[in-house]
Each structure stands twice: as C-alpha cells, then as structure tokens.
Amino acid sequence: VIPILLFIAALPRIHDGKPEPAGYVKVPPPVVRIRANQAGPTGIPWIDANGWRFERGLRKAFYATLPRGAAALAAAEAYAYGVDALIQPDEADRPSLAKMLEYLESIDQPAMPLMANIGVIDDGSAIAGEVMNMLGRRNLLYRVVSKPDPKLTVTVSPTGAEARNPSTFAARIREKVTDDKRLVRLFNASTVVARLTGDGTRARLHLINYSGRPITDLRVRVLGGYGRVQPFPKDVVTEAGAVEFTVPELATYMVVDLEPARRAVSLHSKSDFDLTADPAAAQWRNVPAVHIDRKFMNGVLPGQPTEVRSRWTAGNLYLLFSCPFDELHLKPEPQTESDTNKLWDWDVAEVFLGSEFDHIGHYREFEVSPRGEWVDLDIDRDHPGNEQGIGWNSGFVVKARVDQARKIWYGEMRIPFASLGVKSARAGVELRTGFYRCAGTPPNRWFAAWSATGQRSFHGPHAFGRLRLE
Amino acid sequence: MERRSFLAAAMAQAAVAVPAPKYRIVSSYQPQPAAGMPGPYRGRVVTVHAASSIDEATERVDVPTVAEMIRRGITSLTGDRDSRDSWARFFNSTDVVGIKVNCSGAPGAMSMPDVVAEIARNLIAVGVKAANVIIHERNEDQMVAANYQSAIPTGVQVHSAAKHTGYDPKTYVDCSFFGEDDTRSNMVRMVTEEFTKIINVPNMKDHSASGVTGCLKNIAYGEFHNVARSHQSSKTNTLSFIGTLANVEPLRSRTVLHIMDGLRGVWHAGPFSRDKRFRFYPKQMKFGTDPVAMDRLLIDVIEAKRKAEGAISVWDRSPERLNARQFQTDPNTNQFVREPGHIEYASGLGLGVYDIKQINHTEIRL
Numbered sequence: 005v006i007p008i009l010l011f012i013a014a015l016p017r018i019h020d021g022k023p024e025p026a027g028y029v030k031v032p033p034p035v036v037r038i039r040a041n042q043a044g045p046t047g048i049p050w051i052d053a054n055g056w057r058f059e060r061g062l063r064k065a066f067y068a069t070l071p072r073g074a075a076a077l078a079a080a081e082a083y084a085y086g087v088d089a090l091i092q093p094d095e096a097d098r099p100s101l102a103k104m105l106e107y108l109e110s111i112d113q114p115a116m117p118l119m120a121n122i123g124v125i126d127d128g129s130a131i132a133g134e135v136m137n138m139l140g141r142r143n144l145l146y147r148v149v150s151k152p153d154p155k156l157t158v159t160v161s162p163t164g165a166e167a168r169n170p171s172t173f174a175a176r177i178r179e180k181v182t183d184d185k186r187l188v189r190l191f192n193a194s195t196v197v198a199r200l201t202g203d204g205t206r207a208r209l210h211l212i213n214y215s216g217r218p219i220t221d222l223r224v225r226v227l228g229g230y231g232r233v234q235p236f237p238k239d240v241v242t243e244a245g246a247v248e249f250t251v252p253e254l255a256t257y258m259v260v261d262l263e264p265a266r267r268a269v270s271l272h273s274k275s276d277f278d279l280t281a282d283p284a285a286a287q288w289r290n291v292p293a294v295h296i297d298r299k300f301m302n303g304v305l306p307g308q309p310t311e312v313r314s315r316w317t318a319g320n321l322y323l324l325f326s327c328p329f330d331e332l333h334l335k336p337e338p339q340t341e342s343d344t345n346k347l348w349d350w351d352v353a354e355v356f357l358g359s360e361f362d363h364i365g366h367y368r369e370f371e372v373s374p375r376g377e378w379v380d381l382d383i384d385r386d387h388p389g390n391e392q393g394i395g396w397n398s399g400f401v402v403k404a405r406v407d408q409a410r411k412i413w414y415g416e417m418r419i420p421f422a423s424l425g426v427k428s429a430r431a432g433v434e435l436r437t438g439f440y441r442c443a444g445t446p447p448n449r450w451f452a453a454w455s456a457t458g459q460r461s462f463h464g465p466h467a468f469g470r471l472r473l474e
Numbered sequence: 475m476e477r478r479s480f481l482a483a484a485m486a487q488a489a490v491a492v493p494a495p496k497y498r499i500v501s502s503y504q505p506q507p508a509a510g511m512p513g514p515y516r517g518r519v520v521t522v523h524a525a526s527s528i529d530e531a532t533e534r535v536d537v538p539t540v541a542e543m544i545r546r547g548i549t550s551l552t553g554d555r556d557s558r559d560s561w562a563r564f565f566n567s568t569d570v571v572g573i574k575v576n577c578s579g580a581p582g583a584m585s586m587p588d589v590v591a592e593i594a595r596n597l598i599a600v601g602v603k604a605a606n607v608i609i610h611e612r613n614e615d616q617m618v619a620a621n622y623q624s625a626i627p628t629g630v631q632v633h634s635a636a637k638h639t640g641y642d643p644k645t646y647v648d649c650s651f652f653g654e655d656d657t658r659s660n661m662v663r664m665v666t667e668e669f670t671k672i673i674n675v676p677n678m679k680d681h682s683a684s685g686v687t688g689c690l691k692n693i694a695y696g697e698f699h700n701v702a703r704s705h706q707s708s709k710t711n712t713l714s715f716i717g718t719l720a721n722v723e724p725l726r727s728r729t730v731l732h733i734m735d736g737l738r739g740v741w742h743a744g745p746f747s748r749d750k751r752f753r754f755y756p757k758q759m760k761f762g763t764d765p766v767a768m769d770r771l772l773i774d775v776i777e778a779k780r781k782a783e784g785a786i787s788v789w790d791r792s793p794e795r796l797n798a799r800q801f802q803t804d805p806n807t808n809q810f811v812r813e814p815g816h817i818e819y820a821s822g823l824g825l826g827v828y829d830i831k832q833i834n835h836t837e838i839r840l
Contacts, residue, residue, distance in 0.1 A: 142655055143655075175653050178653070179653075183650070183657065190655075190656070191643075191656050191657075191658045191660075192641065192643075192656065192658075192660070192699070192700070193656075194655065194656065220640060221640045221641060221643065223643045223658070223660075239643050239644060241644060248643070250643050
C-alpha cells in the first residue's frame with residue numbers, strides 16, 4: 005500500500021489503505037476524558053496523549069481508524085513532536101484535517117532542539133512511561149536522558165517505590181523544579197499541553213488543545229529573555245526573566261514564535277551631510293546594517309535581504325536603504341515635488357518611527373521609492389478616524405538611486421528629530437522602529453519586514469524593534 | 475457561656491491561628507483613598523424588615539414594598555431625607571456601575587430580580603445611563619436561570635464574565651493551595667476595564683465552605699475565576715482567600731455600596747442548595763459600605779435559623795460531622811470544615827469592623 009502523500013514528507017499524511025503500514029507503530033487516538041462526579045488523582049480532565057511515547061523514541065506513528073473529531077488533533081500532536089505520522093481520519097474529519105495540514109505547512113520550519121527543565125532516565129518500564137505522561141500532562145517539560153544533565157534543573161530516574169504513583173511523583177518533581185523556574189506555565193486552561201523548542205536565542209512553543217472545543221484567554225508564561233511574541237501581541241508582559249502573553253482563542257493547535265526584540269543602532273555624526281544614496285560614501289562606509297529579512301507576517305524571507313543603515317546628528321536622523329531587486333514596480337509619471345499618496349502600491353522602502361513608549365499606536369511613517377518619490381504620514385492607531393495625519397508634513401527629504409547593473413536601488417532619508425517628537429537627540433535615546441519593503445510586480449508582489457508583525461498589515465506597533473542613538 | 479457561643483469563640487480562635495497560604499497579588503491598580511471598602515460608613519449597618527416584602531407561598535416579591543425598603547435603607551444609612559441625595563453620594567452620570575448579583579443557586583436562591591431592578595432604577599434616577607448599569611455574575615448559565623431581563627429597566631445590561639469580557643490576565647492572586655496546576659485566580663475583566671463603581675448585592679445564604687456567604691464572599695469569589703481550587707477534601711482556604719481577594723485593587727476601591735438581599739435565604743446546603751426545605755424568608759435587606767460589619771450580622775441571622783431548625787452551628791469543626799455525601803440533605807453534617815472566621819480575617823485586612831460592640835446597627839420595620 006502506498007500512502008497518499010498530500011503534503012511534504014515532514015508533515016503528517018493521510019493513510020487511506022486498509023493494511024497497516026509497515027514500520028509504523030499504531031498509537032491510540034488523542035482524546036480528552038471528562039468524567040464528572042468521578043474521583044480522580046488529579047481533579048482535572050484526563051487526557052490520552054501520545055507525547056510521552058514520542059519523547060521515549062517512537063518516531064513513526066500510525067493513528068489508525070480515528071474516531072470523529074480526532075484527526076486534526078492527531079496531526080497537530082504528531083507535528084508538534086516532530087513525528088512521521090500516518091493518519092486514518094473519519095470521513096467527516098477530512099475538511100478539518102485538510103485545514104490543519106494547511107496550517108502545519110504554513111508554519112513549518114527546521115526543527116530546533118527540545119527545551120526542558122527535567123531529565124528523565126527512562127528504563128522503558130510502564131511506570132517510567134506513565135511518569136513522563138504525567139509530566140507532560142502538567143506541562144513539566146522534560147526530555148529523556150541517559151545520565152544526569154547539569155544543564156537541566158533536575159534529573160529523575162522513575163524506578164523506585166516513590167514512582168509507583170506517577171501523579172504524586174510528578175507533583176514532587178514540580179516542587180523540586182519550583183514554578184518560578186519552569187520554562188512554560190499555562191493558566192486558564194486544563195486541557196492544553198505545551199512543547200517548547202529553541203536554539204538559545206529564539207524559541208517555538210507548541211500548544212495542543214485536547215479538549216475538543218476552543219479555549220479563550222489562555223495565559224502563557226515562558227521563561228527567557230524574549231521580547232517578541234508572534235502572532236499573539238495581546239497583553240504581553242516581560243518581567244522577571246519571562247514573557248507572558250494571552251492567546252485570545254486556541255482551537256486545536258497553534259505555534260507561538262518567541263524572539264528577542266530586534267535592535268538597531270544609529271551612529272553619531274558631528275555634522276549634517278548631503279544625501280548621496282551611496283553606501284560607499286564616507287559617511288556610510290563603516291556603518292553596520294540591519295536586515296529586512298522577514299516575511300512581514302512571519303517567517304524567514306528567502307533571497308538577499310534589504311539593508312538599512314542609520315546615522316544621526318543633533319537635528320536629524322538619517323537612514324539609508326539598500327534594496328536588491330529582480331524587477332522594479334514603478335509608478336508611472338512620478339513626481340517628487342510633493343508627497344505621493346498610496347506610494348506603497350509600488351516599490352518602496354519604509355520606516356515607521358515612534359518616540360512615545362506609553363502610546364505606541366502613535367508613530368510616523370516615511371517612504372521613499374527608487375525614483376525619489378516620497379510620502380510621510382502621522383499615524384495614530386488609537387484614533388483611526390483622524391485624517392489629519394495624511395496631510396502632515398515632516399520636512400524630511402529623500403534621495404534615491406538605481407544601480408541597474410547590480411540590481412540594487414538605494415533610498416536615503418533625512419528626517420528632522422523635531423518631526424518625531426524627539427526634543428533632545430542624544431546618545432542613548434531609543435525610537436520604536438519598523439523597517440519595511442514593498443517590492444515585486446503583481447502577481448509576484450512581496451512584502452518584507454525587519455521585525456515581522458504577525459498580522460496582515462505593516463501597522464503592528466507591538467512588533468516594532470528599537471533604534472538606539474549611539 | 476452556652477455551648478454554641480463557646481464553640482464560636484474557640485473555633486474562631488483556632489481558625490485564625492492557622493497561618494495563611496502564601497499569596498502573591500498582582501495588580502497595577504492603585505487604591506483610591508477613602509473610596510470603596512469599608513467606605514464612608516465604616517461599622518454602620520441598616521437593616522430594613524418588611525413582612526409584606528415576599529409571599530412565602532408563591533415567592534412573589536412585592537415591588538412597592540421593596541422600593542420602600544430600599545428608600546428607607548439608603549436614606550437611613552446616609553442621613554439624607556431624599557433618597558436621590560443618598561444615591562448621588564455614591565454615583566453620578568459619568569459612572570459605569572456593575573451590580574454584582576449572586577445567582578449561583580438560581581432560581582431558588584439568588585439576588586431577586588425585583589430587588590436588582592429597583593437598584594437599577596435608583597441609579598438611573600440620579601443620572602447613570604441605563605446602558606452603563608451592568609448586572610453581572612461569573613457564569614452564563616446562572617445568569618440565564620436568574621432571568622434578570624424579566625424585571626430590569628430598558629437598556630440595563632446583563633452580562634456574565636465568562637461570556638462577556640472574560641478575566642484580566644494581568645490582575646490576579648497567585649497561590650498554590652494543594653499543588654493545583656493553575657495557581658492563578660484572575661479578576662473579572664469588567665471590574666478592571668469597564669466599571670467605575672460596583673454595588674454588591676449578595677443573597678443571605680449558608681455556605682458549605684465559608685460558613686455563610688454574604689458581602690465578602692460574593693464580591694471575592696464572585697469577581698475572580700478559578701476559586702473552587704481553594705477547597706479539597708474537607709479542607710477549605712476560604713478563611714484567608716476571601717478577604718485576600720476582596721482586598722485586591724481595583725475591586726476594593728470600586729465596591730462602594732452593599733445591599734444584602736434577605737427577602738429569601740438559604741439556611742443549609744448553600745451556596746447551590748436546590749432543596750426548598752432549606753430555604754427561609756428573613757424578609758429583610760441590609761445596607762452599608764462595610765462588608766465586614768454586614769457579614770458579621772449575617773452570621774447571626776443564619777445561626778439563629780439553624781439553631782431554630784436544630785442544625786449544628788456554622789462554627790462546628792468536628793471531624794465526626796464531616797460527611798460530604800449527606801451534606802446536601804442532612805443539616806447536621808458538613809462538607810468542609812467551615813470557615814466563618816473569614817469575616818474576622820477580612821477585618822484584619824482593613825475591610826471593616828467585626829466586633830459586634832463596635833457595629834452601629836439600625837433596624838427599621840415597615
């Protein structure tokens with residue numbers, strides 16, 4: 005039997021054949037069991053989850069003859085644990101499964117190492133398996149180790165008498181780890197299992213909801229110095245070495261990407277200088293660049309990134325964009341004497357700059373095109389009906405240049421600090437900043453960001469990075 | 475000292491002596507000086523009795539009598555002649571007022587819709603917009619069972635926290651009572667983000683865990699989620715948790731008035747009691763800004779009724795009385811070791827006056 009391969013090999017696949025696929029181990033369907041008025045060791049709904057089997061080493065799973073409602077969850081579970089899975093869905097589940105597979109494909113990226121508090125020395129026994137199940141159920145993040153790992157908070161070997169009650173054993177492990185040191189904590193949900201992967205800088209949190217119904221206002225705390233949470237910017241709080249955020253609604257499964265806040269620097273210049281749109285000019289030659297290298301919603305953008313450099317003087321902020329292109333998408337009959345409305349429908353480099361950290365919805369937008377067209381806007385997201393920002397004039401000036409031979413166009417801006425609400429420009433001042441690029445010819449138009457917004461617009465000030473004057 | 479009094483004194487002392495769990499309170503809201511609990515009438519309670527307020531056979535409320543009870547109660551509390559002046563001391567046209575009802579035992583035991591409607595009418599009369607009067611409770615099914623829409627003025631809103639705005643993730647009390655997974659209880663988001671003032675309208679009830687449920691319990695467990703975790707087996711942490719929750723800002727500062735509905739009450743198997751034989755009809759309402767003083771008097775009401783029915787005291791902590799299976803039907807059993815000492819504990823937090831000798835209690839009979 006040849007499984008039907010609907011998507012790329014890394015994703016779960018539908019198995020329509022009757023014989024069991026060779027090399028795959030049959031696993032039970034993931035479900036929640038809510039038994040009202042029955043005594044239980046945990047007092048919270050029981051979950052049949054396969055995470056512990058996967059952490060133990062099962063890499064090829066067969067979700068056979070799934071009951072109705074379980075297929076999308078099974079696909080999510082397998083994907084979250086990086087397992088090669090075949091799924092036999094109930095016929096009624098095919099649409100929801102297809103939707104889940106589409107989502108998995110959209111978020112797919114190379115796997116990162118598993119992050120954990122707890123090491124489990126697994127002897128392969130049933131008790132050890134159930135201890136891992138209980139740890140996972142309580143979001144006490146663990147990984148299987150062969151010997152104690154000093155990098156982990158605690159390592160356990162669940163073989164003795166103390167492990168005979170796995171639930172109690174897991175509770176004791178939690179006490180040893182302490183809640184403050186737990187990598188992940190979830191609040192306002194008792195049927196969600198989390199899995200965290202990361203590379204030391206960024207992390208990906210998998211949230212699997214076994215309840216069969218959406219969960220609202222799930223509060224998540226992740227330990228680590230993350231500054232950005234995609235795609236859930238709501239109620240983000242960073243404190244005590246952790247970031248907290250709210251998932252407004254969790255259906256069956258979501259991933260949350262956590263990244264450090266993006267940072268750029270602007271180097272001081274004693275005096276103002278003429279615009280050249282030339283990175284080889286003396287004033288730009290040794291200035292480090294940051295890269296507009298993300299898809300504006302999320303994910304890494306393939307190809308050569310746009311570079312952004314910055315300098316500052318007492319009165320002005322300078323920005324230089326170096327924009328690689330394949331084909332330019334230019335507005336007919338350009339004019340540069342006044343601003344050009346809807347310039348963003350064509351090739352442009354953009355910067356959003358905000359100086360109000362307690363009113364992040366208020367910021368200014370500046371754009372430059374390859375032929376020196378420009379537009380500046382005063383944006384107030386908290387008062388969207390205000391049209392005055394369109395006619396606002398910052399007094400900024402631009403210069404643009406196209407290098408057809410190297411397929412790069414350059415756009416330079418000089419923006420008066422006064423227009424940004426910066427009363428005294430000095431080293432250490434920071435601006436909330438977003439750099440963006442609109443490029444390509446329809447239907448191959450693409451949109452890039454230095455700091456992805458996680459939404460269908462550049463206008464996500466929650467996602468701004470920082471530009472620091474140095 | 476009679477046995478009941480001795481028990482009360484001894485058990486209260488024993489209960490208070492137990493160290494409280496370790497609470498971590500997270501709130502960005504600052505106290506508003508002199509606002510909220512215990513308010514301008516610290517230690518003062520007005521009780522209005524009216525035999526005609528409810529028909530025991532039909533449980534039908536006499537609305538004119540209730541209106542008069544409220545008028546007499548509020549004016550006696552504030553000392554004004556005109557009740558509009560009394561209401562205007564607490565509320566104005568800029569306020570968004572949450573009326574925190576109790577309908578966990580609805581429809582048999584709840585803040586009566588006719589009482590709540592009359593309170594809403596008084597708010598509107600002093601300029602509060604009808605749309606800015608929001609009757610609320612945590613759970614949607616309870617609000618549906620109570621059916622406040624049947625009595626309230628046009629425009630007044632009825633919401634459950636669960637269905638309306640949920641809970642505020644940044645305002646909570648964190649505590650592990652029994653090693654539960656979710657250790658946070660978050661405040662109702664309407665309280666933090668919508669209301670400028672709150673009127674607390676509890677119902678006179680016995681309570682399996684806290685002994686009685688009056689002002690403090692209604693405003694505390696009723697404006698936070700994930701609170702049932704404070705009970706396990708026969709142990710309950712209501713002793714310290716109720717006062718701790720009630721003391722969190724902005725709930726403490728915004729709760730400016732308490733009107734306890736005692737037309738109909740529950741003397742055993744609260745708070746959810748479905749058994750009509752445990753209902754009774756005190757036919758009274760209490761008014762005040764001090765929830766501790768009001769709840770202290772509530773203990774006497776519930777205790778007197780239980781004594782009259784031959785039931786054990788709410789202060790009884792005897793292990794042999796613990797029987798969760800029989801509690802719903804046998805008033806001489808307990809589900810938990812009850813903690814009516816939560817009222818005195820709240821007094822210790824500054825929420826009001828517990829000492830009966832210090833309470834200025836006015837009783838009016840219509």
